[in-house]
Amino acid sequence: MKMTFRWYGDKDPVTLANIRQIPGVVGIVSAVYDIPVGETWPIETIRQLKATIESHGLAFEVIESVPVHEDIKLGKPTRDRLIANYAQTLRNLAACGLKVVCYNFMPVFDWTRTSLEMKLPDGSTALAFDVDVVDKIDLSKGIDLPGWDTSYKPGELKALLAEYATIDTETLWANLAYFLKGIIPVASEAGIKMAIHPDDPPRPIFGLPRIVKNRDDLARLLDLVDTPANGLTLCSGSLGADAHNDIVALVREFAGRGRIHFAHLRNVKVNERGDFHETAHRSADGSLDMAAIVRAYFEANFEGYIRPDHGRMIWGETGKPGYGLYDRALGAVYINGLWEGIAKASKEALS
Ligand SMILES: [Mn+2]
Numbered sequence: 001m002k003m004t005f006r007w008y009g010d011k012d013p014v015t016l017a018n019i020r021q022i023p024g025v026v027g028i029v030s031a032v033y034d035i036p037v038g039e040t041w042p043i044e045t046i047r048q049l050k051a052t053i054e055s056h057g058l059a060f061e062v063i064e065s066v067p068v069h070e071d072i073k074l075g076k077p078t079r080d081r082l083i084a085n086y087a088q089t090l091r092n093l094a095a096c097g098l099k100v101v102c103y104n105f106m107p108v109f110d111w112t113r114t115s116l117e118m119k120l121p122d123g124s125t126a127l128a129f130d131v132d133v134v135d136k137i138d139l140s141k142g143i144d145l146p147g148w149d150t151s152y153k154p155g156e157l158k159a160l161l162a163e164y165a166t167i168d169t170e171t172l173w174a175n176l177a178y179f180l181k182g183i184i185p186v187a188s189e190a191g192i193k194m195a196i197h198p199d200d201p202p203r204p205i206f207g208l209p210r211i212v213k214n215r216d217d218l219a220r221l222l223d224l225v226d227t228p229a230n231g232l233t234l235c236s237g238s239l240g241a242d243a244h245n246d247i248v249a250l251v252r253e254f255a256g257r258g259r260i261h262f263a264h265l266r267n268v269k270v271n272e273r274g275d276f277h278e279t280a281h282r283s284a285d286g287s288l289d290m291a292a293i294v295r296a297y298f299e300a301n302f303e304g305y306i307r308p309d310h311g312r313m314i315w316g317e318t319g320k321p322g323y324g325l326y327d328r329a330l331g332a333v334y335i336n337g338l339w340e341g342i343a344k345a346s347k348e349a350l351s
Pocket residue numbers: 197235237238264309
């Protein structure tokens with residue numbers, strides 16, 4: 001596996017120089033942030049980003065994310081032009097040496113939380129999700145959720161949601177299939193591996209369908225275009241927010257098939273209903289057995305990219321919720337420690 005770390009570009013308060021000093025981190029996961037969704041990323045912009053990252057001694061082989069335009073999810077006539085643009089972005093990324101592209105197919109709302117600074121007993125803060133709070137939101141009155149993308153004006157959001165009124169689960173699947181049939185052959189030929197991120201949290205919200213939530217959804221997704229370029233970002237924290245998802249079994253099945261290209265590792269404390277909050281990465285701090293998850297990757301001979309996912313805010317740090325330096329660095333070191341322990345124990349068992 002290759003340990004990586006997400007970086008939000010020059011405006012990120014966490015610097016590349018900071019990241020380089022985390023033991024065992026070899027690469028950066030980033031994106032081009034100043035191109036409108038749906039337009040092709042110019043090759044020169046990608047090349048400059050790569051040069052900046054490499055000048056700090058870090059590799060740049062994973063994009064998170066190339067966003068998918070809402071018209072593609074809605075299946076509108078404009079989608080063919082937008083899919084052609086997306087395909088060209090993939091060719092441009094391949095030309096610059098990128099290997100894996102993370103994306104998601106969540107309608108309108110990307111990740112959703114009801115608190116970005118839930119206080120934990122140790123004084124740290126973490127992101128949290130309360131089912132009741134979300135279920136009680138009346139969209140006609142606008143959305144007041146922390147971290148909600150304010151780029152939509154209230155009228156625009158209303159119009160967009162009206163368009164989704166006709167999009168049920170099966171229609172969304174059909175639109176995802178259409179998208180994948182357009183881009184996966186291009187990705188295959190260019191040497192890019194696509195890696196869909198599961199829905200976060202893995203449940204329908206505000207009446208909008210969500211289709212990447214569990215084992216059966218992942219299997220169906222891979223079958224839509226059954227080739228290695230059509231793969232997964234397996235996010236332990238997103239899928240783990242549904243207590244019925246067995247993350248170890250998912251890693252065994254899908255890494256075993258060579259279809260996990262990117263692993264997000266984080267822990268969550270979750271209840272049966274689906275309320276959860278994020279925790280430190282350590283197994284004892286949340287509901288997931290991180291050692292068993294890392295072991296499953298090791299035993300599948302996983303050679304893809306791993307990154308610590310969201311961290312808590314600790315030691316007085318402020319910044320982008322979930323994406324501070326300190327707790328994510330602890331997560332990277334913890335995961336590397338698990339990996340080394342498992343690898344060495346396995347060598348001893350063989351000798
Ligand atoms: Mn994730």
